[in-house]
Amino acid sequence: MPDIDEIKEASQYNAQIAQKTEGFFLKGSNSLEWGMKDRLARIFSPVSGRTVMLAFDHGYIMGPTSGLERMDLTILPLIEYADCIMCTRGALRTLVPPTAGKPVSLRYSAGSTVLTELNDECVMDIEEAVRLNASLLAVMVAVGGKFEAVTIRNLTRAVDMGTRYGIPTLGVTAVGKDMARDARYLSMASRVCAENGAHVVKTYFCENFEQVASTCPVPIVLAGGKKLPELDALTMAYQAIDQGASGVDMGRNIFQAGDPIAMIQAVRAVVHDREKPEKAYELYNTLKNEK
Numbered sequence: 001m002p003d004i005d006e007i008k009e010a011s012q013y014n015a016q017i018a019q020k021t022e023g024f025f026l027k028g029s030n031s032l033e034w035g036m037k038d039r040l041a042r043i044f045s046p047v048s049g050r051t052v053m054l055a056f057d058h059g060y061i062m063g064p065t066s067g068l069e070r071m072d073l074t075i076l077p078l079i080e081y082a083d084c085i086m087c088t089r090g091a092l093r094t095l096v097p098p099t100a101g102k103p104v105s106l107r108y109s110a111g112s113t114v115l116t117e118l119n120d121e122c123v124m125d126i127e128e129a130v131r132l133n134a135s136l137l138a139v140m141v142a143v144g145g146k147f148e149a150v151t152i153r154n155l156t157r158a159v160d161m162g163t164r165y166g167i168p169t170l171g172v173t174a175v176g177k178d179m180a181r182d183a184r185y186l187s188m189a190s191r192v193c194a195e196n197g198a199h200v201v202k203t204y205f206c207e208n209f210e211q212v213a214s215t216c217p218v219p220i221v222l223a224g225g226k227k228l229p230e231l232d233a234l235t236m237a238y239q240a241i242d243q244g245a246s247g248v249d250m251g252r253n254i255f256q257a258g259d260p261i262a263m264i265q266a267v268r269a270v271v272h273d274r275e276k277p278e279k280a281y282e283l284y285n286t287l288k289n290e291k
């Protein structure tokens with residue numbers, strides 16, 4: 001109980017100074033609740049407005065894919081360079097030290113693997129996400145696919161549940177073998193995610209990417225996709241940011257790179273410092289050759 005004797009009289013009202021009402025730095029996020037904004041501000045740098053998310057959730061559909069055979073050896077050394085990690089609850093509990101101090105984009109939908117049909121998924125309990133202190137719920141959304149309705153319902157469920165606890169949702173646009181990766185399709189898929197409540201959208205790069213970014217009312221993070229030569233991956237990241245992306249959520253182009261630690265630093269240079277791809281590639285080679 002505070003000492004209530006001799007309470008100092010309040011006098012510093014500063015009535016002539018108007019209280020600032022600041023807007024929130026992320027696109028489309030100003031009306032969100034405090035907890036959501038706090039989580040988003042841990043993922044996206046309030047200084048650059050962008051993020052480098054490290055994705056290593058591939059095992060949930062692919063098993064031990066190249067670069068992820070021993071995540072303790074390949075992924076843990078990368079975590080310090082990421083603004084946010086995207087992974088499954090299994091990877092989080094078994095490998096990631098809770099002292100890592102990074103916000104988690106938790107793989108929140110699951111249900112099938114590459115051996116059957118992808119995207120026939122459900123979402124997990126919200127209490128599990130709360131227990132794991134998730135900062136983002138990552139849900140696959142297969143617009144135009146066989147499981148379109150299932151995945152959109154998963155997204156809306158995640159948004160409803162996450163909203164109860166102040167946890168934002170990431171809509172991950174799925175691309176199947178039979179789905180076009182063009183601006184028309186990706187802008188529709190991204191918009192469907194946002195209109196159904198996703199607070200952030202993860203999608204792929206394509207020609208006329210600015211059409212995808214400008215018609216999506218929430219921040220877009222770029223999915224890396226299949227492994228490219230390092231300079232090409234840096235160029236793709238640069239162009240995506242240039243055309244309106246708010247960062248990257250990259251997996252294979254980082255952990256399958258010739259030197260993953262050098263690559264994630266080069267990606268950071270592109271995303272946060274707006275370094276040109278050639279300069280970032282120089283940095284990649286310098287860091288690589290230092291070893």
Ligand code: 5RP
Nearest residue numbers: 055058223224225250251252
């Ligand atoms: C699928 C996913 C992933 O499993 C993963 O995050 C993809 O990362 P990348 O394509 O950069 O390897 O989100 O869409």
